[in-house]
Amino acid sequence: KYIFQFLAPVLFSLALVTSCTSTKKENINVENLTICNDTISISTTNYSINNDSFFIIADSDTNISNNYNISNNTKIFLTEGKTLCNYGLSNSGEIIDITLDNLTYSFDYTDYLNENYPIFYDFNESIYKEGCYINGTPGYFKKCEINNISPMIQELEFNFWLNDYYLLENESLIFLGDINSPSNMEGNLTIKIGKKSDSGYEYPEEWIVFDGKIDLVKGENELNDFIGNISWKAKDEILSDYYKAYASLKTEIGEKRPYEIFFVKDVGNLFLINSTINKEKILLNDSINITLNIENEDNHNLSFDYGFIIEDLKTLEGVKDVEFISDGFIENLSSKEFSFVWNETNNLISGNYSLIPSIRFNIENETIERLGEEYKIEILGFKDLGEPTLNIIDYEDSSFGKFSKAIVEYSSNNYDKNLRFHVYGYPKQVVSDYNLEGIKANDLSSIDLTYSVKRDKDYVIGIPYLLKPNCDNYYETGVYRIRIRVFENSEDEWIEWDTFDFNTSIAGKNEYLCPVKSSSSGSSQSISIPNSIEDKEKNEFNYGDVTYSLGIPKKISNKFSIEINYTNKRNITDIRIESYLYSGKKLSRENIISKNIEENESGKITLNNIVINHEEKDEYKIIVKINSSKRKSLKTYSKIVEYEPEKNTIKSFYTLQEKYQDSIKLFGSLDNGFGSVELLSLTNTSYTDANDKMIFEEKIFPGINHYFLILKDDFNNTLDVEKLSLFSDGNLIEKYKGQAIKVGFSNFIEDNNENGGILVTGNTVSSIDLDLGKTKLKKLINILLVFIFIIGAFHFWRRSY
Numbered sequence: 001k002y003i004f005q006f007l008a009p010v011l012f013s014l015a016l017v018t019s020c021t022s023t024k025k026e027n028i029n030v031e032n033l034t035i036c037n038d039t040i041s042i043s044t045t046n047y048s049i050n051n052d053s054f055f056i057i058a059d060s061d062t063n064i065s066n067n068y069n070i071s072n073n074t075k076i077f078l079t080e081g082k083t084l085c086n087y088g089l090s091n092s093g094e095i096i097d098i099t100l101d102n103l104t105y106s107f108d109y110t111d112y113l114n115e116n117y118p119i120f121y122d123f124n125e126s127i128y129k130e131g132c133y134i135n136g137t138p139g140y141f142k143k144c145e146i147n148n149i150s151p152m153i154q155e156l157e158f159n160f161w162l163n164d165y166y167l168l169e170n171e172s173l174i175f176l177g178d179i180n181s182p183s184n185m186e187g188n189l190t191i192k193i194g195k196k197s198d199s200g201y202e203y204p205e206e207w208i209v210f211d212g213k214i215d216l217v218k219g220e221n222e223l224n225d226f227i228g229n230i231s232w233k234a235k236d237e238i239l240s241d242y243y244k245a246y247a248s249l250k251t252e253i254g255e256k257r258p259y260e261i262f263f264v265k266d267v268g269n270l271f272l273i274n275s276t277i278n279k280e281k282i283l284l285n286d287s288i289n290i291t292l293n294i295e296n297e298d299n300h301n302l303s304f305d306y307g308f309i310i311e312d313l314k315t316l317e318g319v320k321d322v323e324f325i326s327d328g329f330i331e332n333l334s335s336k337e338f339s340f341v342w343n344e345t346n347n348l349i350s351g352n353y354s355l356i357p358s359i360r361f362n363i364e365n366e367t368i369e370r371l372g373e374e375y376k377i378e379i380l381g382f383k384d385l386g387e388p389t390l391n392i393i394d395y396e397d398s399s400f401g402k403f404s405k406a407i408v409e410y411s412s413n414n415y416d417k418n419l420r421f422h423v424y425g426y427p428k429q430v431v432s433d434y435n436l437e438g439i440k441a442n443d444l445s446s447i448d449l450t451y452s453v454k455r456d457k458d459y460v461i462g463i464p465y466l467l468k469p470n471c472d473n474y475y476e477t478g479v480y481r482i483r484i485r486v487f488e489n490s491e492d493e494w495i496e497w498d499t500f501d502f503n504t505s506i507a508g509k510n511e512y513l514c515p516v517k518s519s520s521s522g523s524s525q526s527i528s529i530p531n532s533i534e535d536k537e538k539n540e541f542n543y544g545d546v547t548y549s550l551g552i553p554k555k556i557s558n559k560f561s562i563e564i565n566y567t568n569k570r571n572i573t574d575i576r577i578e579s580y581l582y583s584g585k586k587l588s589r590e591n592i593i594s595k596n597i598e599e600n601e602s603g604k605i606t607l608n609n610i611v612i613n614h615e616e617k618d619e620y621k622i623i624v625k626i627n628s629s630k631r632k633s634l635k636t637y638s639k640i641v642e643y644e645p646e647k648n649t650i651k652s653f654y655t656l657q658e659k660y661q662d663s664i665k666l667f668g669s670l671d672n673g674f675g676s677v678e679l680l681s682l683t684n685t686s687y688t689d690a691n692d693k694m695i696f697e698e699k700i701f702p703g704i705n706h707y708f709l710i711l712k713d714d715f716n717n718t719l720d721v722e723k724l725s726l727f728s729d730g731n732l733i734e735k736y737k738g739q740a741i742k743v744g745f746s747n748f749i750e751d752n753n754e755n756g757g758i759l760v761t762g763n764t765v766s767s768i769d770l771d772l773g774k775t776k777l778k779k780l781i782n783i784l785l786v787f788i789f790i791i792g793a794f795h796f797w798r799r800s801y
Contacts, residue, residue: 030055030077034099036085040077049075059084156181158256160223160247165262172231173262175209177223179249181216187251189214193232194244201244207232216251239268239368268363269297270304272372273335275357281378287343292357292372294328295335304328304361306338309371311356314349316382316455318415318490328359348381349414385413385456388497390486393460395502400430401469401510401685406484406502410459418489419497421449423465426483430475430506432468434710435718436513441485444494464706466680467506469513477507512687513678543635544628545570546597552622552639556581557646558674558713562607562624568597574629579607581643583617611643645713648672648690653709653722655735660728664700668709668722669693675719680708702730 031047033040035057040047049055056076085096098105157180162173175191191210194201214226232245246259271294278289296302307324322344330336357372389411398404406423422444425431429438433447449463463484468475483501487494539550551563562579574596581588588609595605607624620643626635651669668677670690679686679696686696690711698707704727711720727734 028100030100032100033057033077035079036097037099038079038081038084040079047077057084156249156251156254156256158247158249158258160245160258160260162245162260162262165260167262167264169266170233172233173245174229174231175223175227175245175247177247177258179216179221179223181218181221181251182253183218185216185251185253187214187216187249188212189226190248191227191230192246194246195238196241196243201246203246206235234264234266237267238264239363239366240265241268241368265297267298268361268368270302270330270359270361270368270370271295271297272306272357272359272370275372277355277375277377280375281380282345282348284348284381285343285346287341287345288377289339289341290355290357291337291339292359293335293337294330294359296330296332299332301329301331302361304330304359306359307340307357308342309356309358310353313353314351314384314414316347316349316414316416318417318488320490325360345379345381348379350379350381350384352376352378382414382455388413388415388417390498390500392484392500392502395482395504397505398467399508399510400467400475400506401508401513403464403466403680404504405462405464406482408461408463408484410453410461412453412455412457412459414455416455417453419451419453420444420487420489420494421451421461421463422485422487423448423463424483424485426481426501428475428480430468430480431465431482434466434708434721436469438468441483444487469510471509471514473509475506478505479503480506510685512685539637539639541635541637543626544573544575544630546573546575546628548626550624550637552624553641555642555644556611556620556622557644558611559646560609560611560622562609562622564605564607564624565603566597566605567602569600571630572599573597576627577605577607578623578625579609580623581609581611581641582621582623582638583619587611587620611645646672646674648675648711648713648719650709650711650720650722653707653724655724655726655733658733660700660702660731660733662699663697664726664733666696666698666707666709666724667694668696670711675711675713676716678710678712680710681705700726700728700733702728 028049029047030049031040040057056074058076058078059081060078062078158177159179160175160177163176164171164173167173173193189210189212190208192203193207193209194203195207209230209232210227240263242261242263244259244261247257249256273293273295275290275292277291279286282288290308292306294304294306305325306328307326310322312319313322324340324342326338326340328338353376355375355377357375358369359372360367360369362368391409393407393409395406396404410419422439422441423431424439424441424443426441429440431439433439433443433445439445439447447466449461451461453459465482481501481503483499485496486498486500488497489495539552541548545568547567547569549565551565553560553562560581564577566575574594576592576594578590578592580586580591588611591607591609593605593607597603620641621638622641624637626637628635649671651671653666653668655664655666657664666679668679670677670692673690673692675690677688677690677694679688679698681698683699686698688694704725707724707726709722709724710718713719725735
């Protein structure tokens with residue numbers, strides 16, 4: 001994935017200069033880079049590095065900018081630590097690990113060193129030179145040309161060994177060694193025992209044997225003078241396996257880290273003694289016989305798994321780790337051979353691989369794996385065509401609230417794959433889903449384009465995305481970054497394969513997709529309400545010489561009504577009645593009726609209400625307020641009700657038109673006639689109130705056309721989305737679903753053969769499968785040739801400017 005070049009360590013880690021090249025030929029983000037497990041400190045620095053360029057990693061105490069003339073174009077990153085790689089870069093050489101994107105790159109500059117002199121890199125002459133100290137260390141270098149400049153000080157030496165390298169149960173490990181110091185100095189000594197882990201060795205805290213300061217004298221020092229007769233023995237049962245005795249001595253002139261590997265025989269004594277394979281070259285549909293010799297030295301029978309591992313095996317479906325596993329059983333204190341055949345070789349790609357036999361068993365809920373001798377095998381299968389490549393070749397400037405697309409060129413090379421293209425705005429979330437909510441990096445959804453590709457094919461793919469309508473004018477007209485994450489399907493899981501960005505200009509606002517603002521006042525008499533009002537309770541009371549009886553439903557939806565029967569047996573009365581839904585605040589439109597009631601008049605008033613602000617609450621109340629000219633105070637009546645928003649879905653979305661014209665009529669029907677409907681096409685967006693049945697007239701073009709019918713409720717929440725894909729050859733119109741047409745390089749429609757082909761999507765914003773007869777092919781070819789010519793002319797025009 002990356003190629004690092006380790007160029008120049010400067011004495012005791014004042015700086016490290018590296019070069020970084022990405023095989024993907026794009027800028028490299030080094031924000032998560034670590035060197036010797038030390039991370040880059042948080043800063044406002046731009047972590048993007050130009051591909052195939054240099055940058056500097058320095059410790060946080062560096063004065064490199066003061067001592068060297070460094071170009072302003074050269075980026076310098078500081079580590080969290082005050083020295084690089086613990087106590088700095090060793091004068092005698094060491095291995096330096098740089099990790100980026102979970103991959104580790106190692107460098108060893110030992111071969112460049114002279115026994116007595118450190119090295120430095122002369123940028124003027126572009127070569128390594130032997131250096132001498134000026135003003136001590138840390139200091140700076142110059143070429144050793146003056147006799148009175150002393151060569152580098154003699155190195156610290158630490159020899160470390162053990163009393164035994166094969167420990168039986170209850171035996172102790174004793175640590176021996178000597179330290180040769182060039183001067184009197186203080187150091188910190190640590191000795192600890194490590195056990196195997198997935199990342200190498202881990203060191204339990206209780207296995208730290210010694211950790212403390214020591215005083216070294218010039219010359220030879222015995223290790224026992226510092227640690228005494230300290231030894232190590234496991235307190236509890238441990239697995240029979242290899243362990244690591246690790247020592248670390250840190251001083252002002254550097255660090256020494258010797259270690260020794262030893263074996264402990266305790267529990268879990270099942271061993272893979274040796275193995276054989278019958279061939280080292282494997283053909284397609286071939287088989288290989290593998291035999292393992294297993295020995296059980298425990299006093300009880302054991303069940304285990306056996307097989308082999310091949311890492312990074314190339315198959316037609318991709319690169320994967322292949323593992324063959326079979327069940328085994330072996331009696332106590334016995335040896336046995338286990339043989340098996342591997343014949344899953346029908347889809348392998350040629351190459352050289354490593355086959356590693358293995359056994360696996362459980363001891364006290366811990367899974368133990370033992371690996372055997374590694375075999376080098378050669379697979380003679382399908383030709384290795386290389387890894388897939390993907391490049392963006394075109395994209396559109398667009399407007400908010402519109403569909404747009406990016407066009408990419410994909411070469412499948414080795415593999416058959418199922419791909420997924422996930423588009424989002426970064427860092428500003430300008431790309432939206434069908435609910436007009438911003439899409440984030442990990443919001444994989446049905447709006448993503450999925451696509452199947454075949455081995456040894458070239459594709460041009462149009463990737464659609466929908467931009468936010470920008471209803472609140474939050475986004476200014478300008479250039480925005482769009483990011484496309486490409487995933488591949490592996491064992492029913494989407495694994496990220498690649499990511500790329502492009503910058504595009506976006507402007508404007510799409511009013512059609514913005515919520516309709518409700519009026520602050522309105523007449524209840526103008527609202528259309530269904531006639532049936534069910535399950536109402538009668539609530540009677542007297543107020544201001546008038547007898548009232550209220551009919552309030554127990555259960556309401558987005559629209560509800562309240563019936564008020566009244567009887568006035570006395571004087572003329574003026575009344576004012578208001579009703580609304582309440583839960584902490586008003587949730588329905590203001591609804592007020594004023595009326596003059598004559599003496600001895602009886603009648604009925606209906607208050608029709610529409611909910612305009614739906615919020616999830618535990619309790620809802622209907623409030624009725626009556627104001628009478630005969631009373632000074634209001635009469636307020638409230639009742640708890642059950643509120644369920646009304647539901648609606650799209651029943652159908654279709655066209656009856658079969659002959660091609662410039663426009664087409666589209667028909668839609670809903671379960672219920674409420675809410676609003678938006679119709680989105682590549683060139684237009686229409687907005688209308690929802691009805692049980694609707695008719696739209698839209699443009700249609702030769703090629704593939706997509707139309708989206710989006711149903712929203714009164715609160716602008718998306719309830720349902722239907723997609724209609726139509727293909728026209730310039731004469732007829734048909735409905736299609738699936739992948740796009742493939743057009744061969746010889747300008748003919750190709751079927752599923754081995755010829756390479758490119759993908760053309762015409763006026764589409766997604767890709768559609770076509771199965772066309774011969775008569776349609778002739779007409780489609782002419783259309784596609786015109787389209788390809790237009791695209792070519794467009795690219796030529798862009799490059800001219």
